[in-house]
Amino acid sequence: MRGVRGSARLAVVLLALAGAAWAARAVWEIRLAVTGEPASGPPDQGGGQHRPLTSLEDSFHLVNTAGGIVALLCAIVFLLWLDNVRDNARTLSGQQPRHSGFWLYAGWLIPVLNLWIPRGIVADVHRDSAPGERLPRSLNVWWVLWLTGLISGVGLLYGDEVDELIARAYTDLWMLLASDAAVIGAAVAGIFVVRAVTAVQQRYIDGDRRDGDSPGQANA
Template sequence: MSASNDLRPRPQLPSGRPESSVGLLVVAVAGLALAALCDVFSLFAGWRLRAVFEGDGGFLTAPQNDLESAASLYDTAARYQVIVYLPAAIAFVVWFFRMRRNTGLMAPDRFRNGPGWAIGAWLIPLANLWLPYRVAVDMWGAATPLPAEGERFRARLWPVNLWWGLFVFSVLFNRFAGTKYKNAETLTEIRDGVGQYMAADALHIAAAAAAMYFAIRLTTMQRFKAAEGPYGGAVVKAPAA
């Protein structure tokens, strides 16, 4: 009897039903979007402050009233960034932890650390510039469907790499800009510091967009693999019996 028209038997997933992560995804994406909007506001406030500095034909002068108004707007934008950042970060990390649990049910052998590291990796100074990336790579590989017979398993990691590269670079550059702005004494140094902060805000916006894409793609991959099985619904012929 030939079994050439049957699907290849698929390995069973570990016991345990993945919890829905769509609600957490919506909250995490909303938090990232709100953080990005605060960065856009900060860019506008920074542009306005630099415009005050560079008024009067390009000479570095600043009328007191205009300077105070622009500086107040810039400080307000900075406060909004601080207020929004913490809940947005918490929402993303909670989603990150839920995804680690869900993808761990699919391919526990692909993970180098336990689920708790999906939270703990963010809390270790310096190591948090690398460890969450390792967890994300493991999750991405676990959520990627297995290849058909004869094909090599290869997870395309560019969404993970793009998000993490932008995130780390934006964090480091923001610290550099903050130091320059804090130590500024003259109007020229303040103007340059604001310009560097504006560049950091632009990087934050790009990193937030990359994080949203990564989160949506990973959640979609996990749900698809959970519904269709390890091979992602691919039809593979089994050898003749």
């Protein structure tokens, strides 16, 4: 079995940073709303015309870009962790996963299927690692909040253009903040999911070591 503590810790750190990045973006959206839309109108003037950005709008672009980079790193690290615990679950159960390795990545990207396959993969990992134990409550909380952020158009996978977000901050701040809150909540709940799944597997890894075996030897 693979060790999972290192990848889990890194996933937790990146999830926390992703939540912080979205919180920073929410702060900039509030600043935009408080400042108010310039008399010249939204950045996208229509017909392919864009007016020069204000300094605050320009800084929002920077905050959004930084958040996007953190979100990308978070996604990569989370998938690496999920790949690790998925392999361990296969060793513990002695069965092939219900979803092939292809779905570990494509399941997040294919419309409609991405509404349930990623959650199913995480749930299967927990069931195979701890048969008979209830799924952690954080799993459903995480998934509901993730889907809310996803469908609202400001999630980590599907998002408006930055100038569209600026326009929404001027005219529809509360809906935008509600979507941001869902993404932040999903990041926090995701931390609990990572810790819960890691904990059930770590019990077996630590147990193997106390018995004097290499991790997974007793399950081979």
